[in-house]
Amino acid sequence: LDSNYNYLQKAAFPDTPAQLVTSSFILPNCRLLFSCEQGLYTARYEGGKIVVEKKTNVFDHINLYTIYQDAHDVIWASSQHGIYRYDPATFKLNLFDYSDNVQGYGFNGNSWFRDKQGTLYFGGVNGINYWNPDTFAPPSDSLQVYISQASLGNEDSMVYTFENQYSLPYSDRSMEVEFAVAYFNNPEKVTYRYQLENFDKDWKYLGNNNVVRFTSLPPGKYALKVQASLNRVNWIDAKNTFSFHIKSPYLTTWWFISLLVVAAGTTIWLIVRNRNKKIQEQQEELETEQAINYFAASIYETNSVKAILWDVAKNCIGRLHFEDCVIYLLDHERKVLIQRAAHGPKSPVSYQIKEPMEIPLGKGITGAVAATGRAELIPDTTKEPRYIVDDERRYSEIAVPIISNGRVLGVIDCEHSKKGFFTQKHLSILTTIASLCANKIVKAKAEAERAKAEAILMDTQQKMADVEMQALRAQMNPHFIFNCLNSINRYIVKSDQATASLYLTRFAKLIRLILDNSNSKSVTLSNELEALRLYIEMESIRFEKKFSYKITMGEGVQPDSIYVPPLIIQPYVENAIWHGLLHKESAGHLDIHISRRTQSLLECVIEDNGVGRAKAKELKSKSASTKKSLGMKLTEDRLALLNKQIQTEGSVEVNDLMANDGEAAGTKVILKIPIDG
Structure with a gap:
């Protein structure tokens, strides 16, 4: 557009089709800085046409809501992750999120303001963040990532050096690997991911979890690579790599294969069938581990009690293939369990429970679990007199308490139409999930109480200001009336x-x-x-x-x-x-x-x-x-x-x-x- 906002021509992106512009910022000399789906660009009008150039690749595939370039050419941008600071001179990118007092991930588009003192404001649905770019000192953070130790086999043999490749027998191949970063400024900002060469095609995100477990890897040679990041964009490789070899089971050795050739066809069929069944069980175990890792990362990133409960209920069905999941919270004053989240037939609409019910403490299977604090697994509900029918009868049930510091907060209750569906594996997974859920609920409630106290303080200050204003008006009116009465008195005196x-x-x-x-x-x-x-x-x-x-x-x-x-x-x-x-x-x-x-x-x-x-x-x-x-x-x-x-x-x-x-x-x-x- 020209100075009168008349249309001139349409800009073309270099090597890519037209994209949706998400935010923009006007630079000196009639230049434009803008972001879109493929990253950050600049545009200028030169030689009778619009020239569009890529500014940097660090923001590729990051949805930016607001961008701003300060007097030092440093770019500030808000996104779903928080607020980014990118210095083109040093190519350094910093991310500031909730651990840096940045408001929840919900910024508004092109919502910025800079006052006369140089303070920059970014606005979002949860509030405003502000700082002065001229006086802001970026953290000089550098990460030193390394694999610290590994526990190998069922006997927990500890390994602290990783120069050599380790061999593990197929029957004793479980391991737990721990890695660390010497970073004490704000440990919550450090996130990890790993990739197991010859097994994982992509990097696996772990959040703040610095431990990874493997119990059922197939035979082969592997190399575990670890990375850490402060901004989820720039990832730092670990100084070392853990290489190991899981030996093949004897079932696949040449001498045993020769023996099988001699054996009858029936024996071959039986062995192959057993082997395939075992591999399937191993795959199920691996999926279980991935499910627990997913729950840990998902719960960690959720901030409210309501969101935590609904996320757990949804993923119990989506990840663990349950049919029905209901989460109760215990009302300690009334001594009843109240349904707070559900997924499956009990929740046909998101965040809504169909005909919610309450269960007195100690009544039914769920009430008994809340009263005793011990999980229960019911293979056949038709033989269980304590079973309470909710929306419909199902034939197996598992209930696990949510406990924090010895105090029951609620119960995760899951049901299935198949008898004997739930196993000890399910019980172990749900116990772990309940523990993660309890810790996050306690933290979320503490945050909610803090926010409530701040709101009460602000309301009190507002009321005090109103009272002061009323007092001034009360002084103003008698003063004015006195002056008027004084004038009337003069006329009366004069008759x-x-x-x-x-x-x-x-x-x-x-x-x-x-x-x-x-x-x-x-x-x-x-x-x-x-x-x-x-x-x-x-x-x-x-x-x-x-x-x-x-x-x-x-x-x-x-x-x-x-x-x-x-x-x-x-x-x-x-x-x-x-x-x-x-x-x-x-x-x-x-x-x-x-x-x-x-x-x-x-x-x-x-x-x-x-x-x-x-x-x-x-x-x-x-x-x-x-x-x-x-x-x-x-x-x-x-x-x-x-x-x-x-x-x-x-x-x-x-x-x-x-x-x-x-x-x-x-x-x-x-x-x-x-x-x-």
Whole structure:
């Protein structure tokens, strides 16, 4: 587009088809920095065409919501993982996530702001993160990854050096390998992944888990490679590699094969069948390990109790092939189990339980598990009198307690239509899952309590500010009424009944307005101006028409739909009359003009052609009066409280007006009033 937003031409991506742009940032010299599905690009208009170039490859396949390039050419970007910092000069990429106090993974597109002090703000659905790029010191983190030890075989032989290749018999090939990173700044940021050469095609992500287990690998030569990362983009290889060889079982040796050739066809068939069955069992064991690793990573990345429970219920069916899974939480006060999450027939719609039920503590299989804290496996529910039918009868059931520090939090209850479906393997897996779930629930509840306490504190501070504002308004109204009564008293003393009657009539209207507005934080601008006109007319009568006045409003000011604090303008009008126009020998004039500067700010200019502040101060010093401008002081305090309470920029500015000969020509007050709502 050109400067008038007229269409010029369409940009073409280099070597790739057109892509969806997710965020953009305007660079100096009419250049554009933008992100899309394939990474980060720059665009410029050169030689009559748009030139698009790849900026860097580090953001490939990362969905960026907001991008910003600071004065040092450092790129800041928000994503589903957190906030990235990329320095093109050093090619270094940093990721800051929840462990660095970054809000939950939900940023808004192109949602950034930088204030005058240089602070940069990124906004998301869970709040705002801010920092100053000019003073930000990137962490000088470097990872030293190494495989620390391995436990081999059923006898747990420990290995600490990995220069040589280790051989394991097929019958004793289980192992547990542990790796470590000497990183103490923020250990939770370190994530791991591994790849077993000759077995895994892709890298396996482990999250923060630094242990991997293998119990049923087929025969062959393997090399375990490990990597660690702080940002899930740049992965650092371990200094060492664990190479090992699992020997073939005797069933596959040449001499045994020769023996099989001699054996009868029936023997061959039996042996092959047994071997295939064994391999299938080994594969099932491997799938079980992968399922547990998946549950560990999935639960770790979930932050709320509700999300944890629903994720576990869903994956019990999806990963373990159960038919029905319901998770109960124990209400310790009522002593009942309440269904909180489910998957399968009990949850036809996501995050909704069909006809949820409660089970008293100790009743049924689930209630008994919660009461005793011991898991139960029921192969045939038709023989179990404690079985409680929920949505439909099923013929096998397994229930495992969720326990933390010896206290039962709930129960994971799973059912299947096939008798004897659940095994000890299922019991072991669910026990591990329940332990992971309990630890995460305790942590999530602690986070929720902390957030609740912070919300209560913020609400208390807001209420305190409201009380302070009401106290200032309570001081303002009696002060104004006292001044009016003082003027009425002068007419009564003079026995000017006609003027006193007219003054009292207008004073009564003014008192009614003040009483109506006394309990309101804000009033319409039209209501405020009506009270102001009544006051000015009363003072004009009092000073025997010594001055005239005019109130005007700029375009876009709709007094019936704009709300302002009550009696916010009057103290400055009173000051202009009493200290400026009152001492003027010739006719005075008061001009009030109201305009709207922003959506949240109203500007009121009060200008008089009185004697000026210097002359008024001189006259006051010669007078016996000790009257102080309490109204203006209260109004300044009210504006200060409003600025603090609703983050506005209300202010007061007083200027002296001078004539061409250098003599005082009056006073000009610029009052910036916050608009309520």
